[in-house]
Amino acid sequence: MGINSETKVLETGVMAICSSGDIHYYDSKDSSSKIMLIIFNPSLIGFPGGWPLNVRLTLPFIEKRFATRSEDEDINNRLSAVMLELMREYNQKLEYHEQLIIGLLHEWSGLILRHLPLEKINPQKDKRRITNMKIMQEVLEYLDLNYMHAITLADAARQANMSLFYFSRFFKSISGMSYIAYLSNIRINQVSARFI
Structure with a gap:
C-alpha cells in the first residue's frame, strides 16, 4: 500500500491511516x-475539533511491532478491537448503532493521538505538500478517465504542467510506482473488473 510518498x-x-486529501493506492x-x-467523514469526530489541525502521524502505518512494552501491546490490541467493533456495529445495524460508531471512532482517534508518534505541521511545508497532492490528484483523475487511450508520460506531464524529467520523479515519489506501472495497473484492474 502506498500513502503519499510512503510505501509498505x-x-x-x-x-494504515489515510487522512483527507492523502493519495493512496493498493497493489496486491x-x-x-x-x-x-x-472510511468515514471527518465531521463524525468533530473535525477539526476531534483531530487537531496542527499535527499529523509521523508515519501512516501502525505496525504490530510498535508494541514493545505490555502497555503498547494493550493499545495495539485495543485499536484492533475497536476496528472489529466498528465493523460489527456497521454490519448489524442494531438500534442506535450510529451513536456507538461515532463513539468508537472517537476512541480510536484518541488512542492514536495519545499513543502514536506525531509531528507538528510546518505550514510552509504543508502548503507545498497540499499543492503537490492537488496536482497529483488531478493527474490521477485524468488517468482514470483516459486510461483506455494511448497516454504517454509526456501527456501526463503536460497535464501536471511539469517537465518530463521532473514529472517522472514527482510521480514515482508520490505514488511509489513508475508512471508506466501505474497506468498498466489501472488498465489491468479495469479489464479484470469486466470479467468478474
Missing part, C-alpha cells in the same frame, strides 16, 4: 489478501 507491504495486524501484486477498510 502490509502484513497481518498492520494498520498477485497475492491473495483480505483488508478491512473503515
